[in-house]
Amino acid sequence: MQVAIDGPAGSGKSTVAKLVAERLGFLYIDTGAMYRALTLKAMREGLPLDDEDQIAELLERTRLELKSGPQTRVFLDGEDVSEAIRLPDVNRGVSAVAALGKVRQGLVMLQQEMAKGHVVMDGRDIGTVVLPQAEVKVFLTASLKERARRRALELQSRGIEVSQEEAEAQLALRDKLDESREIGPLKKADDAYLLDTTDLTIGQVVEEILSLCKKAMEA
Numbered sequence: 458m459q460v461a462i463d464g465p466a467g468s469g470k471s472t473v474a475k476l477v478a479e480r481l482g483f484l485y486i487d488t489g490a491m492y493r494a495l496t497l498k499a500m501r502e503g504l505p506l507d508d509e510d511q512i513a514e515l516l517e518r519t520r521l522e523l524k525s526g527p528q529t530r531v532f533l534d535g536e537d538v539s540e541a542i543r544l545p546d547v548n549r550g551v552s553a554v555a556a557l558g559k560v561r562q563g564l565v566m567l568q569q570e571m572a573k574g575h576v577v578m579d580g581r582d583i584g585t586v587v588l589p590q591a592e593v594k595v596f597l598t599a600s601l602k603e604r605a606r607r608r609a610l611e612l613q614s615r616g617i618e619v620s621q622e623e624a625e626a627q628l629a630l631r632d633k634l635d636e637s638r639e640i641g642p643l644k645k646a647d648d649a650y651l652l653d654t655t656d657l658t659i660g661q662v663v664e665e666i667l668s669l670c671k672k673a674m675e676a
């Protein structure tokens with residue numbers, strides 16, 4: 458069984474998807490982490506982030522691994538980059554890399570490979586492109602204000618100070634880039650269940666998705 462969770466930055470996808478995977482005993486795959494890790498490597502090598510051929514070639518010589526479990530970890534060529542990929546520089550650069558067609562092609566193939574068993578996968582194009590046949594599809598949203606509040610808190614908890622206004626501006630920009638790109642844009646699949654999390658707790662969102670999974674399993 459496949460559970461696809463999509464939505465804009467700060468909608469709570471990763472937190473919720475991870476908890477749903479834990480409750481179901483499924484593998485959790487954070488596809489955003491893959492775009493982020495590749496972006497980090499490109500930045501370290503000083504490559505222009507909008508150069509499709511160079512970044513696609515970089516992907517070919519890159520090993521990306523995700524470890525699921527109570528502590529999800531991301532490995533870039535064997536190095537644990539779980540913290541480094543959340544830094545503001547990567548936040549700012551990742552949409553450019555995610556807009557490159559050849560890069561998306563490569564990562565989508567890799568993600569489809571990884572999704573062979575029971576999985577919960579989160580991203581932007583999971584329900585539309587990566588796993589169009591997923592039994593459960595959810596599109597999470599929340600108001601921009603609430604998403605910015607969550608993002609600012611998350612960054613502060615890691616010692617990075619950003620104001621709510623700054624977080625709001627960064628999220629709005631990333632949403633715009635993610636929604637407007639030609640290939641695999643951020644978009645709700647027609648058959649995805651729309652869930653607005655603005656006034657819901659994490660626990661409520663998890664329960665709602667689990668009940669969709671239960672229905673799908675019964676069907």
Ligand code: DC
Binds near residue numbers: 492
């Ligand atoms: O979910 P996230 O914020 O970690 O994602 C980081 C970026 O990667 C996001 O700005 C868009 C991109 N992304 C994508 O284009 N497709 C995916 N399936 C997942 C993420």
